[in-house]
Amino acid sequence: MSRQRLWRALLVFSLAALALSGCSGDPSLNVLEPSGTAGEKQLNLIMWSFFLMLGVFAVVITIFVYVLIRFRKRKGQDRMPEQTHGSTLLEIVWTVIPIVLLGILAVPTVNYTFELADAKPDEDSIRVKVTGHQYWWEFEYPDLGVKTAQELYIPVGKKVHLEIHGKDVLHSFWVPALGGKTDVIPGRVNTMWLDAKKPGKYQGKCAELCGAGHALMDFVVYAKEPAEFDKWVAQMKQPAKVATAAQKEGEQLFLQNCMGCHAGVNPKLQGPDLSKFGTRTTIAGILPHTEENLKKWLKNPEAVKPGAKMPKIDYLTQEELDALTEYLMSRK
Amino acid sequence: MAGHNQQSTTNQPASRKPEGVMKHLISFAIMIVLTALAFYLVATDVVPEGWVLPLIIIFAAIQVFLQLFTFMHLDQKGSGYYTLFIMAGILIAVVSAVGIILM
Amino acid sequence: MAAHTHENTAPQNGHLETASLDGKNKVLGFWLFLGAETVLFACLFGTYLALRNQTMGGPTGEHLFDLKLVALATAILLTSSLTSVLAMHAMNQLKLKTMQFWLGVTVLLGLGFLVLEIYEFIHYVHEGHTFMSSAFGSSFYALVGTHGAHVTFGIVWISTLMLQAAKRGITTEMAPKLFVSSLYWHFIDVVWVFIFTLVYLLGKVG
């Protein structure tokens, strides 16, 4: 029968899909391989509910398959089935059991909901003020006096307390491998906490449609051992020096062309803080941090990130561009 | 919804006596008094501050009740559906409005 | 049942508006519509109450609202609700003239209310409280203005029906239309009860 073959094909297809997807997924971006307490709690609940659902689904599908095979009309058969009205007992069973199951599921749910909402910073937690902009992320450590963009550094093992601000449209702060997301809402301050248990690089995403560049509003979270984190903080506080002549020229160009946005003068036209740009590993959160890419970005930001709010810097001569790039890369 | 007897509205012969104007006049008088009282409570300090809001909301609710059940004839026989749907509307309205205000 | 929509025999007494199937449908349909309107106004109330303190430095409700004016407007609208009921009363007794009289009074009172409201709005605009000045302004005018628009529509509607009734008299076809418009008018009054309570009085309470 072709019907049976089709059924089998369907089964194979879905199993193949499952297998293919089951073995991929990257630890830097994976909800199923969390590296932080919040993510672990969430995964717990996900797995919990998943297995519960799997159990219920198994029951449904067993009855389903049995019924379809057992009670299908066979050739030449013309039977009059009994016109049953129902069965009070059965109906009570399938009302009460789900209620009980959901009740059981509700307990850890409510517990975790309150645990995750408890975002008060304690003694030695790190506080970070996160601001979402179209289409980049600003990170400020009010207790440490450090400000950066696109890359969030956190010490391993410490609770990171985030205070999430918004200025333009909604965004959502999401680091899948560390913990769930919290919306960035203009005119409202949200809080959340997370931590990293392992040092590493974790990918962050903007998870709320925020315009043309939404797909590329990425950021990176670097979890460092506490000592390394302190080193990073110290470096960030150290003003970068201007050494070569080219860098001097670059500085001049920067002051003339870029300060309006990149020094936070104009709140409506704000760009990332670039005073330590040389320490970065990405440009605009998405391109690898190379001179070539920097030039590509400067010449046409919109080509890299649709909708980017930075104008094209295509009026500079080749030397000027080189100088500017060198200057920016030297800001360590 | 299923609990209602469908016969009541579909086959209801219109056979009631026209009711007296009196009833309407009385409920009108009550409405005026409630309104006046509400304004009075707000304009003066006769009751403690925390009480004013609950009180005037209760007054408003009574007025609505009067409008619905006398002026709008929900007290008449065969109004089951009207009452059902308007009450469902009010319930959903209250849940939604309170949700928006509190969250 | 469905076959007898065209019957035109008015009952001797009782309720003309639901004497025909068409009438029954209309009245029921209109009640359902009022259920929907309840939710609509609830959303506007919710929005207003959530935003009413966002004056952005402009005048507050406490500063703006003039309770005397509101009390007058309330009295007018409440009375019009009564006259509307009296008109229905006359209708069910097939007294065309009386009905037209009370409907006329209702329309006039409605107009009076509108005039007061417009006067009030003009006054507010002079005080710097406009639709665009703040979220408070927007939500205030959206709520009270939507109510005002309902009043306006009600006035036009009832006047139209008076015209029709003058031509056609009180028939089983006219009765549900008239009845339904009076329901609408009462509903407007119900909404106003909440407006004066939750907008004006609450604005004064703080």
Added chain:
Amino acid sequence: MGTLIVLLVLALFLTAIFTGGYNKDFLDRVKTSKVWDWLTTVDHKKIAILYFMSGFFFFIVGGIEALFMRLQLIVPHNDLFVGDTFNELLTMHGTTMIFLAAMPMIFGLMNAIVPLQIGARDVAFPFVNALGFWLFFAGGLLLNLSWIFGGAPDAGWTSYTSLALNEYSPGPGIDYYVLGLQISGIGTLIGGLNFLVTIINLRAPGMTYLRMPLFTWTSFVTSALILFAFPALTVALLLLMFDRLFGANFFDYTMGGSTVIWQHLFWIFGHPEVYIVILPAFGVMSEVISTFSKKRLFGYTSMVFATVLIGFLGFMVWVHHMFTVGLGPVSNSLFAVATMAIAVPTGIKVFNWLFTMWGGEIRFTTAMLFAVGFIPTFVMGGMTGVMLALPPADYQYQDSYFVVAHFHYVLVGGTVFGMFAGAYYWWPKMFGKLLDEKLGKFHFWTFLIGFHLTFFPQHFLGLFGMPRRVFTYQSGVGLETINLISTIGVFGMTIGTLAFIYNIYKTFKVEAQAPADPWNGRTLEWAIPSPPPEYNFAQLPRVRGLDPFWLEKQAGNKGMTPAEPLGSIHMPSPSYLPVLMSLGFFIAGFGFIARGNYAVGILGLIVVVITMFMRSFEQDHGYHIEPEEIEDANKGVQA
């Protein structure tokens, strides 16, 4: 001003033609033409066809948009549709599918079947019914015109502020969304109201509530949901229009507004909306499963109560779309529990379907295949729904492809399967022809496999960190294969849909008329010819129990026992006012979108007001069909 003059001249010209001042012959030809007949019809069966066919048309439009999105996502760093273009596609896809495809197809089936199932000759307000359709159509047209004039909306079907405000979406795109949906929303609202009154007031003698077929019941509850949910959308759209066109500040936080209010208003409407589109599908399933199992529906009463309960709870859970907004653990927990509660009545339905088949004699017609395919598919979607309802877990799922997978399992696996099942089941009743079963089965299998291939892998996309509404994704983090598979699956659905289109085409060319009762049906619609005469029932039937037609057949009767003597039947007359009024709304909407030229908008509103007056003063007593005519037309077939 120029536009206004042109329009006025045009309007005068048309008036001249239609009042016969210009050419009387032409007028006569118009009035007797088929097109005029369809434009002015108030017959629920014709309106049903209009609804269903335009819904299906928009389904193809939305499907092509989906196809384009999946093509963009077939490989990472693709550049077919990027940035705003992709956002336009996804917004229009979601909006079109929900408002212009799913709902009209549902309304199509409701219009075709509900009056027949309750033994009525028409709906309560035929005029309003026609108006509802034309308003929906005008709104849908307006929305889709945005592709040509000025760019489509691009802030998602949820159109969250402040992205949807002027400052961040300066073009007219969102205005099309606001006004298009407002107009079609009014149409939907009055449509729902009409069905409520119809079901309450026009049931045939003996058709008590607990004898109503489940499709009628679900239509009833869906209509009630429409009645109470759409006003919230109306307000949301109104406020957004004020913000965008008239400088108000509801959602602009710099002026004290709040973007969260939009979310509340949208979801107070939006959550009931998803039950609006699923409940009628549940109804179809109940009818189809019972008919093709040759059994009475198992646990009928509990099915009815479950439906009502789902509808009621639907209003109490909207915050589950806002778990990440930061409303606090108390409201998140409350709404989580309320959301989970909906699984219980839904489960009751699922098990009742299974046990309806238990002990039956299952015939796998195409309609039944869709119903059978529906069960595991929908249950999977429901299960992921419950997983989403847990706030801490939802912090991970929210706005990721996991959510996309969830809602396509319920919307496509639920609603669309339901509409297809309904189409195959009731096609003979609607069109008088039977759809081809072979093609139908091909349609089912390709669509089912394509569907699972597309959406099953998307669960993993979400879990592996892919947000939704993105036009591209990184390579090298395990997302490529899954996206590729997902895109391949769409071709299965496309082939299936093409087979359906071909099936329709082929069916129209077939001569053979469908019999009155091709499936050995149980409910009243099968007791009258296919397609039914314009008055449906020559004599209203007397209903003696649940599944009335089945009962009569079991008792050995040929048809229903009439509840009244043969008499003259009153019919409403056709009217061109619904089209005209909708045209007025359309012009008004268009005028307000073309900012700075509100003259056109006002002209449109004037047309609306004039038509309203025309309607108010109109004295239309319809016409009558006499018993002789009925007997002539109805020879042999008993009602």
